[in-house]
Amino acid sequence: MGAGPGDPGLITVAGRDALARADVVVYDRLAHPALLGHAPAQAERVYVGKEAQRHALPQPEINALLADRALAGKTVVRLKGGDPFVFGRGGEEAEHLRARGVPFVVVPGVTSAIAAPAYAGIPVTHRDAASSFAVVTGHERDDARETGGGRAAGEATGEAEQRRRWDRIAHAADTLVFLMGVEALGEITTRLMENGRDPQTPVALVEWGTWTRQRVATGTLATIVAVARDSGIKPPAVTVVGEVVRWRERLAWFDTGPLFGKRVLVTRAREQASALSERLRQAGAEPVEFPTIRIEPPDDGYAALDDVLPKLSGYDWVVFTSANGVANVWERLGGAGRDARAFGGAKIAAIGPATAAALGERGIRSDFVPTEFVAEAVAAQFPEPVGGRRILLPRAAEAREVLPETWRAAGATVDVVPAYRTVLETDGAAAIRDMLRDGALDVITFTSSSTVKNFREAVGDVPVPAATVLAAIGPVTARTCRELLREPDLVAESYTIDGLVDALAARLKQGENE
Numbered sequence: 148m149g150a151g152p153g154d155p156g157l158i159t160v161a162g163r164d165a166l167a168r169a170d171v172v173v174y175d176r177l178a179h180p181a182l183l184g185h186a187p188a189q190a191e192r193v194y195v196g197k198e199a200q201r202h203a204l205p206q207p208e209i210n211a212l213l214a215d216r217a218l219a220g221k222t223v224v225r226l227k228g229g230d231p232f233v234f235g236r237g238g239e240e241a242e243h244l245r246a247r248g249v250p251f252v253v254v255p256g257v258t259s260a261i262a263a264p265a266y267a268g269i270p271v272t273h274r275d276a277a278s279s280f281a282v283v284t285g286h287e288r289d290d291a292r293e294t295g296g297g298r299a300a301g302e303a304t305g306e307a308e309q310r311r312r313w314d315r316i317a318h319a320a321d322t323l324v325f326l327m328g329v330e331a332l333g334e335i336t337t338r339l340m341e342n343g344r345d346p347q348t349p350v351a352l353v354e355w356g357t358w359t360r361q362r363v364a365t366g367t368l369a370t371i372v373a374v375a376r377d378s379g380i381k382p383p384a385v386t387v388v389g390e391v392v393r394w395r396e397r398l399a400w401f402d403t404g405p406l407f408g409k410r411v412l413v414t415r416a417r418e419q420a421s422a423l424s425e426r427l428r429q430a431g432a433e434p435v436e437f438p439t440i441r442i443e444p445p446d447d448g449y450a451a452l453d454d455v456l457p458k459l460s461g462y463d464w465v466v467f468t469s470a471n472g473v474a475n476v477w478e479r480l481g482g483a484g485r486d487a488r489a490f491g492g493a494k495i496a497a498i499g500p501a502t503a504a505a506l507g508e509r510g511i512r513s514d515f516v517p518t519e520f521v522a523e524a525v526a527a528q529f530p531e532p533v534g535g536r537r538i539l540l541p542r543a544a545e546a547r548e549v550l551p552e553t554w555r556a557a558g559a560t561v562d563v564v565p566a567y568r569t570v571l572e573t574d575g576a577a578a579i580r581d582m583l584r585d586g587a588l589d590v591i592t593f594t595s596s597s598t599v600k601n602f603r604e605a606v607g608d609v610p611v612p613a614a615t616v617l618a619a620i621g622p623v624t625a626r627t628c629r630e631l632l633r634e635p636d637l638v639a640e641s642y643t644i645d646g647l648v649d650a651l652a653a654r655l656k657q658g659e660n661e
């Protein structure tokens with residue numbers, strides 16, 4: 148299966164489905180680690196590759212591992228960077244499986260040969276400049292040796308054949324894309340010029356293409372070796388040779404945004420971190436997930452929640468304050484053999500778009516979603532007077548009391564039942580303390596007061612560097628940030644994930660212009 152070139156969004160739907168069914172995932176270093184998150188938690192994860200040309204497991208052992216696990220009845224995903232049949236040895240591995248009678252499917256992937264140039268703003272074809280492209284290995288020698296065929300190409304094929312080979316390559320297509328070509332760059336450029344390619348032909352090197360650490364260096368056939376040396380470009384990188392390289396000047400898009408390459412700490416609960424991380428990655432940032440809180444069952448083991456479920460239809464309003472609350476209420480309902488009809492005529496409110504979306508996924512249209520998501524605003528915007536009404540709030544055990552107290556004061560009967568508990572997650576705190584000390588975090592995001600509290604507790608006394616941007620999702624979170632850390636550098640205008648990412652982009656852009 149092809150993992151795509153890096154950006155975890157470039158996996159295919161078929162690939163994601165395959166991972167979701169995997170018992171075993173066998174992967175190497177060019178597959179983005181975030182993709183492993185699509186596999187079930189209990190799936191076995193086997194890492195088999197260290198560096199491009201050196202394998203932690205020799206190829207015959209990888210072949211044997213795949214077949215052995217499959218013949219033991221497991222569903223095995225062989226996750227490979229880019230496309231599995233483009234210099235990925237996918238062909239050899241499939242042959243081995245066939246020989247041992249193991250059934251398989253092939254899931255193609257987005258190859259770095261096309262995607263790395265694309266993320267550098269370089270189209271491999273263009274009507275004005277290139278009507279063909281060729282993908283070439285820059286490392287035939289190692290490639291041949293590693294296939295285990297025992298043929299050392301350079302020696303066995305001789306100088307004459309080498310010349311014929313380079314003549315063919317030089318004229319193979321308008322655009323040439325070399326994979327595994329960084330170490331042999333000197334030879335590649337020399338041979339291409341010897342075989343008639345103009346020394347002025349533009350060349351681009353795209354290192355870690357589509358990853359948030361992407362770097363691009365450009366020059367010509369005559370200069371690129373020096374450019375590569377000066378910029379320290381290392382594998383993995385693709386080398387693009389051809390007029391299309393000039394289009395980068397006009398089309399660069401990925402590595403030019405304000406969030407590009409910024410390391411952003413995401414302090415949401417693990418279950419929710421992915422939405423924010425995904426948005427950040429789309430903007431070119433590198434999210435570092437530090438789940439400071441984890442969702443657990445409430446202390447009473449759902450006793451209060453289970454107790455209230457048969458009485459749901461007796462409420463005028465059920466008010467959900469988070470997607471976690473929605474998820475747990477539905478899970479307990481389902482466990483009791485019931486469904487959404489248990490709400491009867493009760494109206495349903497969602498405090499925020501993510502909560503409304505969680506309800507929507509379960510077939511419930513919210514009767515009220517406030518435009519501001521702090522308790523005071525919710526009370527003020529509520530669509531009807533609450534006097535005499537019965538209101539249920541299934542929510543976090545340790546939430547603020549403002550909303551129920553305001554409603555009680557207005558004459559409502561308010562029942563608050565704990566639907567979940569957020570607990571401190573200290574795993575990884577040491578790594579974050581190190582990053583803080585090294586100034587390695589560009590931004591820290593806070594999406595609720597509890598993320599600020601838990602962050603403070605987890606990192607202890609290590610100060611937050613002045614250069615690190617503190618971003619709060621809303622005014623309440625900002626206040627906690629002010630109290631426990633320092634004045635936040637920005638507060639989102641709309642208290643949502645999108646609002647937070649937009650505010651961050653605006654702030655960093657402004658910083659660039661200063």
Ligand code: SAH
Nearest residue numbers: 229230233235258259326327355356384385
């Ligand atoms: N099957 C892969 C290629 C494997 S060969 C694919 O289709 O992309 C390994 C080579 O691929 C690397 O040496 C490098 O030249 C290239 N490569 C893979 N991922 C890359 C990336 N994200 N950016 C630049 N080059 C990459």
